Amino acid sequence: MxxxxxxxxxxxxxxxxxxxxxxxxxxxxxxxxxxxxxxxxxxxxxxxxxxxxxLANYERAFREAPLGRYFLNSLIVASGATLLCVTVAAMAAYALARLRVPYPGPILMALIALAMFPPATLVVPLFQIFTALGLRNTYPGLILPHAALSLPVAILVLYSFFKTIPKDLEAAALVDGCTRVQALRYVVIPLSGPGVFTAALLAFVNSWDEFLLALTLAPAKEMRTLPVGITLYQGEYLFPWPLISAALVVALVPVALVIALFQERIVAGLTQGALKG
Incomplete structure (x- = not known):
């Protein structure tokens, strides 16, 4: 046997x-x-x-090109997009899970369709709108579209978790004088920790790795994110692979560390919501 x-x-x-x-x-x-x-x-x-x-390539990456500035830009944009995305997604998911929203099924199907929407189709309209509003080469001009790109997936992840929270807990909080927003903040979100963490991580990684919108909406050198800055290291006749590889390592380390340290929470967030939702 x-x-x-x-x-x-x-x-x-x-x-x-x-x-x-x-x-x-x-x-x-x-x-x-x-x-x-x-x-x-x-x-x-x-x-x-x-x-x-x-380690000379790492020194060159920070000295010859503003890799530190690119890193800071990516950190600001990804953190802002994550905070905005999770905040809006939590309120939207709570409304779908708890309030009497008409046609929740079609709304969820539309979110799934939006999650598969190619970002390349948004470049031209976003370029025109953000140029008219004066948001090109600004942090809000990158944070807003990056948050919007991750919003459908974040709503779906949080919705599956919010549906598992017993309504009696919120009812008790409402009886004690909490508003709906306070019940969401102090009861639902703490009990959905793995889901919130997973949604935040997905939004952060999506923003950290995004290239096309960052290149189009923030082409100025001082506003470039890591993917854009590293890509533009190459010259017309030169492709400095050691320098680019050093910059790639710097860009990969933060995400790799977060995933390595919190892999159990990530797996729990992806599986518990799928099983319970």
Whole structure:
């Protein structure tokens, strides 16, 4: 009996190792490239491990291009978009889950459709609107569209959690004198911690990685986010791979650390809402 189950288990292990390798190899290659010199990168045969590791590329990334400014811009935009998105999503999800909103089913279906809407179709109208309002090359001009892009998914995640909260808890809070907003803030949201955290993380990562709208709505050098700034490192005849790899590592580290530290909450937020909702 043991021998019969060994074969499928081996194939599962092989498939798992291939998936891990597929995810880790590109990240490791970028890290090793960031530690190489230009000469070592172009030499033959190819060296996978840097023969003489150096941090000069990281120094160049901060000295020759304002990588620190790009990092700060991304942090401000992603944090602002996350705060705005989660705030609006919590109120919208609460209204759908608790209040007598007409046609909640079609509204949820529309949110699913909006979540799959390609952002490229929004570039031209957003460019025209934000230019007329004077919001290009400003933080609000990036925070607003980034929050809107993540809003449908955040509403769906929070809605599935809010539906699991017993109504008696809110009723008790309302009897004690709380308003609907206070009941949402002090009762529903604390009990939906994994869902709120998951929605916030998804919104943050989406804003942190977004490129097209950031390039279109904030083209000024002092307003570029990390994806835009790193992409524009290349010149007309030069593609500095070690410098770009060093900048990519700087951009990937914050998100990787957050996911690594809070992976249990992320998985709980994605699975509990799906199972209970």
């Amino acid at each position: 043991k021998g019969k189950g060994l074969g499928p288990r081996i194939w599962l292990w092989i498939a798992g190792l291939l998936l891990v390798w597929n995810g880790l190899f590109p990240a490791a290659w970028i890290l090793f490239t960031s530690l190489k010199t230009e000469a070592e990168l172009t030499r033959l045969p190819i060296t996978y491990w840097p023969l003489e590791p150096t």
